[in-house]
Amino acid sequence: xxxxxxxxxxxxxxxxxxxxxxxxxxxxxxxxxxxxxxxxxxxxxxxxxxxxxxxxxxxxxxxxxxxxxxxxxxxxxxxxxxxxxxxxxxxxxxxxxxxxxxxxxxxxxxxxxxxxxxxxxxxxxxxxxxxxxxxxxxxxxxxxxxxxxxxxxxxxxxxxxxxxxxxxxxxxxxxxxxxxxxxxxxxxxxxxxxxxxxxxxxxxxxxxxxxxxxxxxxxxxxxxxxxxxxxxxxxxxxxxxxxxxxxxxxxxxxxxxxxxxxxxxxxxxxxxxxxxxxxxxxxxxxxxxxxxxxxxxxxxxxxxxxxxxxx
Numbered sequence: 001x002x003x004x005x006x007x008x009x010x011x012x013x014x015x016x017x018x019x020x021x022x023x024x025x026x027x028x029x030x031x032x033x034x035x036x037x038x039x040x041x042x043x044x045x046x047x048x049x050x051x052x053x054x055x056x057x058x059x060x061x062x063x064x065x066x067x068x069x070x071x072x073x074x075x076x077x078x079x080x081x082x083x084x085x086x087x088x089x090x091x092x093x094x095x096x097x098x099x100x101x102x103x104x105x106x107x108x109x110x111x112x113x114x115x116x117x118x119x120x121x122x123x124x125x126x127x128x129x130x131x132x133x134x135x136x137x138x139x140x141x142x143x144x145x146x147x148x149x150x151x152x153x154x155x156x157x158x159x160x161x162x163x164x165x166x167x168x169x170x171x172x173x174x175x176x177x178x179x180x181x182x183x184x185x186x187x188x189x190x191x192x193x194x195x196x197x198x199x200x201x202x203x204x205x206x207x208x209x210x211x212x213x214x215x216x217x218x219x220x221x222x223x224x225x226x227x228x229x230x231x232x233x234x235x236x237x238x239x240x241x242x243x244x245x246x247x248x249x250x251x252x253x254x255x256x257x258x259x260x261x262x263x264x265x266x267x268x269x270x271x272x273x274x275x276x277x278x279x280x281x282x283x284x285x286x287x288x289x290x291x292x293x294x295x296x297x298x299x300x301x302x303x304x305x306x307x308x309x310x311x
Contacts, residue, residue, distance in 0.1 A: 044159075044204055045135060049111045051260045058091040058117035060254035064239045065153055068181055068301075069093035071235075072152050075305050076179035078103050082147040087136050087168060088154025091118035092129065098150070099127035106146075108134035109154070111256075137163040144173040152181045153301070156214075159207035165222035172308050178227070180304040184214030184234065187300030188286055195282035199261055199275045214302040227306040239297040244283035247295050251279070 072094050078084055080102030086095035089107035091114050099105040099122065107118060112133040122129055134140050136151075136158045149172045158164045168178055183189035189211050203209075212218045216232050223230060241247035251258040265272040289296035 045110065048157075049113075052090075052109075052111035052256045053113035054256035054259040054263070056254040057111075057114050057256055058121065060250065061090055061093055063241075063250060063254075065181075065237070066093045068237060069095075069097045069152055071303070072150055072179050072181050073097040073101055075303055076148050076150060076177050078148055078150075083145065084148045084150065085139075085141065085146040085171060086154075087134075087139070087149065087151040087164075088157065089118070089152075090114055090154060091121060094150050094152040095129055096122050096125050096127060098148075099129045100125060103148070105129040106132055106141075108132045108136075108139065110135055137167060139167045139171050141171045143170055144176075145171050146176065147173055148177045148179065150179040153183065155180070156182050156210040159204055161208045161212065161218070161222055169223070169226050169308060174308060175310040176308050178223075178304070178306040178308065180213070180302075182213035182219075182302045182304060183211050184300045184302050185209075185211040187211070187214065188297060189214075189299060191282060191286055195278050196258070196261060196275075198278070199265065199271060214300075216302070219302075219304060223306060226309055228309045229307045231303075231305045233303045234300060235303055236298050236300050238288075239299065240289070241295045241297075243293055244280060244287050244295050247283045247287075247297065248276070248279045 069092075078098045078101045082103045084095070084098040084103040084105045086092070086098065086105065086107050089095045089109045092107045095105045095107035096118070105127075107115075107129055108131075109115070110133070112131070115131040118131060132140070136155045137160050149168045151168070155164045155168070172178055193209070193211070219232060220230065239247075241250060252262060253259070262272060262275070265275065283295065283297075286297060287295045288298050
């Protein structure tokens with residue numbers, strides 16, 4: 001919940017003055033617990049949406065994970081006459097490839113602010129697809145509506161992993177395919193989160209870290225006996241930048257959750273400078289390229305292809 005936590009704090013500061021308590025004069029805890037929790041959930045979703053709308057996500061995706069959409073589409077065997085849903089699709093790196101394969105593709109995401117860039121990219125690829133605002137934990141689609149349900153480094157950022165897994169399985173038809181690309185907890189992504197963690201508020205209660213989706217054991221627990229087969233393969237891809245400094249700047253300028261963290265430190269210049277130093281230290285230490293450049297960052301991910309039970 002890297003983006004949601006930071007933006008929740010920004011949202012709180014925007015709505016209240018110093019020392020102001022936004023809670024009402026409720027005195028009966030039992031009577032108010034449910035509506036308060038519901039309000040908190042709505043605020044968290046709004047903050048998460050705001051986080052992913054910051055920066056320039058399409059530029060970020062094109063410079064990092066964009067080419068992996070084709071890897072996922074091929075692994076799932078997506079073809080013509082299939083109806084495909086891509087969950088937490090961003091600007092469509094997997095959904096556009098599904099449409100290019102001839103499928104009827106739907107790109108769903110919590111942040112519709114990124115859809116316009118996705119539409120332009122789809123037009124450049126000569127394909128059309130449907131764009132739907134949707135929460136990965138509560139998808140607005142019918143049971144069994146899709147032949148294939150995918151997510152490329154997207155659904156992993158929702159806090160309730162079980163709810164996401166349940167929803168992806170629910171909207172997939174019996175015998176259909178679930179495909180995901182997930183960062184692994186042993187990979188570079190954990191170092192990335194580690195560099196940012198001191199500058200973020202605590203995650204919401206019950207939220208699980210995104211890299212857990214890259215644990216084979218965790219995937220088995222999430223999907224349970226509802227799939228007849230589950231293939232999981234660890235792979236790597238490399239992100240590049242001219243230098244570690246430029247790698248840091250890419251995230252500061254384009255990756256919404258990181259933009260949000262810096263925004264939350266706007267009144268704390270010393271902490272913002274410390275984050276700059278820590279991020280640059282991470283980018284320098286984990287650079288596997290030559291000292292002359294370009295900088296290279298090798299991320300491990302789990303390619304997941306599951307078949308939902310036919311009955």
